[in-house]
Amino acid sequence: MQPLMLGLVGDGASGKTTLVRGVVRLLGNQGVTPICLDDYYRYSRTDRRARGLTEADPAANDLELMMQHLATLRAGGTVRKPFYEHRTGTLRGPEEVAATGLVLAYGMLTLALPDLLPLFDLTVYLEPDQALRRAWRLARDVRERGYTAAEVMEQRERREGDAARFIRVQRVLADVVVRFHDRPSGSNPDLDAELILRRADRATPLDPLLARLQQANVPGLHITQLDRDDDGKPADLVTIDATISQSAATAAAMILGVGIPDFQLAECVNLGQIRTDDTAQHSRSLALTQMLIVRRLLQRSSDAT
Numbered sequence: 267m268q269p270l271m272l273g274l275v276g277d278g279a280s281g282k283t284t285l286v287r288g289v290v291r292l293l294g295n296q297g298v299t300p301i302c303l304d305d306y307y308r309y310s311r312t313d314r315r316a317r318g319l320t321e322a323d324p325a326a327n328d329l330e331l332m333m334q335h336l337a338t339l340r341a342g343g344t345v346r347k348p349f350y351e352h353r354t355g356t357l358r359g360p361e362e363v364a365a366t367g368l369v370l371a372y373g374m375l376t377l378a379l380p381d382l383l384p385l386f387d388l389t390v391y392l393e394p395d396q397a398l399r400r401a402w403r404l405a406r407d408v409r410e411r412g413y414t415a416a417e418v419m420e421q422r423e424r425r426e427g428d429a430a431r432f433i434r435v436q437r438v439l440a441d442v443v444v445r446f447h448d449r450p451s452g453s454n455p456d457l458d459a460e461l462i463l464r465r466a467d468r469a470t471p472l473d474p475l476l477a478r479l480q481q482a483n484v485p486g487l488h489i490t491q492l493d494r495d496d497d498g499k500p501a502d503l504v505t506i507d508a509t510i511s512q513s514a515a516t517a518a519a520m521i522l523g524v525g526i527p528d529f530q531l532a533e534c535v536n537l538g539q540i541r542t543d544d545t546a547q548h549s550r551s552l553a554l555t556q557m558l559i560v561r562r563l564l565q566r567s568s569d570a571t
Contacts, residue, residue, distance in 0.1 A: 268342050269299070269365045270567050271385055272559075274372035276392030277433050278321075279403035281446065282372040285392065288537050288556030289370055295528050297366030299339070303373025305348050306332040311355025320425035322374055322432050329379055339365040340385050352411050368563075377436040387570065388563045391440035398448045438497040440464075442562060444555060449508045457540075459506040459551040461558055468493060468500040475522070475561055476502055484518045486510030487554070504558065506551040515550040522557040525564055 274282045290298050306328045319326040335345040342365045349359030407413040442463055449456035480489045486507040495501040523529035538553030539546040
């Protein structure tokens with residue numbers, strides 16, 4: 267039996283790893299294989315600079331090998347993948363990765379080749395506000411990846427064109443687009459969340475899960491049917507306020523958790539974790555976003571069978 271495949275794509279520091287942690291917490295008992303596709307760099311950080319390449323450029327990545335490995339994992343196999351040490355910017359490995367019940371692939375170029383899209387049961391594009399993502403990237407790269415603030419700023423200018431040409435063009439291919447908007451307080455957990463859940467056509471009725479959430483009339487959670495999203499596709503828009511109350515978030519989680527194997531409401535406190543420095547803060551909007559993605563994935567699997 268082939269595993270489920272979830273593909274996450276987004277620019278650097280867009281929240282891919284954060285979303286991965288939530289999915290692993292929700293489905294870890296079923297077996298989850300996370301695979302970081304940014305490990306498929308062809309060159310070290312020093313060599314990329316010497317060649318005038320940014321990490322967003324497909325020429326700096328071994329996309330053919332990445333696709334071969336994902337196809338093998340989709341078939342339930344095992345691969346020996348490269349490993350990139352982000353802290354030092356050096357190539358290491360390889361490391362062995364075996365498929366389990368769910369293969370969770372995440373990176374900047376997850377859908378960069380046409381033959382990659384059919385490998386996934388569900389694809390998600392992460393698109394936080396640009397200023398928010400840049401702040402996240404500056405903090406992460408200085409704290410975890412050995413950059414100075416000046417180097418992060420210089421790299422930002424060099425890679426902007428490549429990000430537009432190679433990363434953002436993948437948004438139109440995704441089944442779900444997730445956006446986060448910072449609240450004026452500037453506190454990390456103060457995130458308004460938007461999920462654009464694309465439909466096959468305009469005549470498709472509201473998804474039953476979304477209909478249940480809408481019927482529950484949860485304060486701080488809103489559902490709107492869109493004729494067209496920003497990419498011209500029919501979609502359902504779910505917005506979750508940063509200020510959603512604990513009782514409202516619990517009501518929504520009880521509805522979302524019904525279809526998640528072994529789900530325990532008490533586990534919600536371990537979802538929505540945003541890491542800053544050496545601490546983790548809880549965001550209810552992020553936790554519900556993680557649950558919605560998992561429910562969407564499991565629903566796709568159910569529909570396929």
